[in-house]
Amino acid sequence: MNEQLQPLKKPVRTGKAGRSGTQDDIVYAHIFEAILEQRLAPGTKLSEEALGEIFGVSRTIIRRALSRLAHESVVLLRPNRGAVVASPTVEEARQVFFSRRMVERAITELAVQHATVEQLNELRQMVREERDSFSRGDRGAGIRLSGEFHLKLAEAAGNAPLVSFQRSLVSQTSLIIAQYESGNRSHCSYDEHMQLIDAIEARDAGQAVSLMMHHMDHIDSKLNLDEESASDDLHAVFSHLLKKPKASAKG
Amino acid sequence: MNEQLQPLKKPVRTGKAGRSGTQDDIVYAHIFEAILEQRLAPGTKLSEEALGEIFGVSRTIIRRALSRLAHESVVLLRPNRGAVVASPTVEEARQVFFSRRMVERAITELAVQHATVEQLNELRQMVREERDSFSRGDRGAGIRLSGEFHLKLAEAAGNAPLVSFQRSLVSQTSLIIAQYESGNRSHCSYDEHMQLIDAIEARDAGQAVSLMMHHMDHIDSKLNLDEESASDDLHAVFSHLLKKPKASAKG
DNA sequence: GATTATGCTTTTGTGTACAAATAAAGCAAA
DNA sequence: TTTGCTTTATTTGTACACAAAAGCATAATC
Incomplete structure (x- = not known):
């Protein structure tokens, strides 16, 4: 019981912790x-x-x-x-997904209006990292990066309370996916993420929202109750x- | 600098603090x-x-x-x-109100589906207390009770993440109102609250949402920038x- | 043999002491 | 008088010690 960390090294990539220094x-x-x-x-x-x-x-x-x-x-x-x-119970998961649909719709609409090309390119870079993680077989990192994509999108929408709520929802969603997602590693969300970015860049709100809602459906449909x-x-x-x-x- | 509280008495009414005992x-x-x-x-x-x-x-x-x-x-x-x-800056206030519109719409729709008669009666009781506070001239308590009404409505909607987000939004809204609302004490939100409960009890989603959106508009329109x-x-x-x-x- | 009581151990809750960082005040020089 | 620097004081950050609560095991009784 006397093991110790070296000075305390931070993990691969945070994106969540504020200045991520303390x-x-x-x-x-x-x-x-x-x-x-x-x-x-x-x-x-x-x-x-x-x-x-x-x-x-x-x-x-x-x-x-x-x-x-x-x-x-x-x-x-x-x-x-x-x-x-x-x-999280199945009912709690359901509630989280309900809220996420609501938030993601709003975020997508705002992002179509406000996201800069620079932000969209950063998002593309994140999607590439996400894809790499999955192709490496690193499912944990993949889930995490997928979550960070949605959080970054929220930031691009430019609404602080929404970002904060999204952070909480994404965390919970990640936990739910980790807990309930079925074994088939078909978590190819990165493809849908890319299409979404394209629609946002084209400033096509209808298409972007539609893609986002389908994306939510897909995530939703992959859940089961195996522990x-x-x-x-x-x-x-x-x-x-x-x-x-x-x-x-x-x- | 040596004043002390008596054993530590809790304030009039919390509604926010969990078991409100610690x-x-x-x-x-x-x-x-x-x-x-x-x-x-x-x-x-x-x-x-x-x-x-x-x-x-x-x-x-x-x-x-x-x-x-x-x-x-x-x-x-x-x-x-x-x-x-x-x-909060004016821009931050704007963002909070955007999020609130989104959340209140969802909450209203859910409440129409799920709120029990008992919950609606509790809400009516809260509105009466709110009205009394304003008629007493106790603006602070009125603002607080108005916020607690919206929080209680969120609880009646039965979605935990939404309740949590609403708590944060209501707190911020209260702060914004306290800071920016113009002097005219025409904060007769309790009337709109009552109508809203009636629409929910009648299970009239369209009417309820419409009333809620107008309610948001009214709150919004009462803000100015006086400090x-x-x-x-x-x-x-x-x-x-x-x-x-x-x-x-x-x- | 099952169940409840009781003491013991482990873990959390709270207060406080000390270290580090920031803000303030005083002083000197331009 | 004002500006910049040095020193002082205040305030926050962190660790730790003690108190209180919960969990666990043992034992005694029905």
Whole structure:
């Protein structure tokens, strides 16, 4: 139980954490990523002390990160009983998707009006990264990048409250997909993403919204109710970040 | 600087704080109420230590409350520079109202489908309280209750993410109204609220949505850009909660 | 053998001390 | 008088220690 992170390295790519420099942003991003990539299964207990030890920070920092995750409904914070990875029910998933349809429609319309060519090119670059992740077989990163695409689109729409809501919805959606999506790796959302960007650049609101709604339908239709298992050992989950203490202190 | 609250009494009515029992819920509610009732002007610095002393709790609790307010964009949290009451710009106000129109439309449609008669009666009771507040001349409470009406309606719609987003939007709207609404006290929103409930009870979606959109228009049209002043002395703002130390230690 | 009571362990909640960063004040020089 | 710098003071950031609550296991009783 005395493993420590090196100075505390931030993960591949965040996009979510504000200035992504402070300790709690880093912890937040790591835990979030671990959840999305299913290294942390829904229901897993997130002990403050254990996480603090793993990341080499005090419980204060962990607590802030967990609080933030709880606010996005990715983590459930039970008073006096600690935090667990959220396990959205089918009904909760349905509600999230309802809200997402609403938000994505609004975002698409706004993006058609406001998105700059520069922003659209950045979006294209993100889609390429997303595609690469899936073709590498890195499903976790793919889901995450897909989410970041939708978040970036929200930013291009230029409405701050919508961005904030979208962030929360995307997080929850990612968790739901990670939990419920059927095994067929046909998550070729990047193709639909590209078409969407084209429609927005053409300033064709009708077409863009139509594509977005179909995209939502596709995501929706891929869900099923299989429960998959993942590790709930915090040390194992974050082992790739740990430097071995002596030689084999925990093997 | 040695004033203390009695055991820590919660404000009139919260509706916002979860179980509204824990210390930080109480602190949150008090500060939020003070902002809505314009006893705390936009831009006012919210010192952790001062607030801690006033409420008789440690900075830990204050910090959580501020963090929560910041997440609703009612308070601005600047790293290393403390918290201030948010002062939404005209553009930010515009964005909030755009989002609200979107959300209120969805909520109204869902409420027509799902709201029970019991919920509608509770809503009517809230509108009566709102009306009473305005007739008493208690503008702050009126604005707050008006916001709580919209939040309760969101709950009746039965979509959790929407409720959460609505909470944030309502908070911001209240702040905007408190800051920008013109002096004419023609804030007779309670009348429109009553008509809305009737339309929902009649399960007339078209009429309900139409009323809601007009309601939004009315709120919108009442805004102007006058800046009003309010106290920025924390002790004065919360004086009604303080018991006098000895006889006249601070007069 | 099942069930409830009780003490023990673990984990979270809160207050506080110390470190770091920022803002303020004072002073000097132009 | 004003401007810039140095020093001081205030305020936030983080860690830690102690208190309180929940969970767990053991044991006793029905």
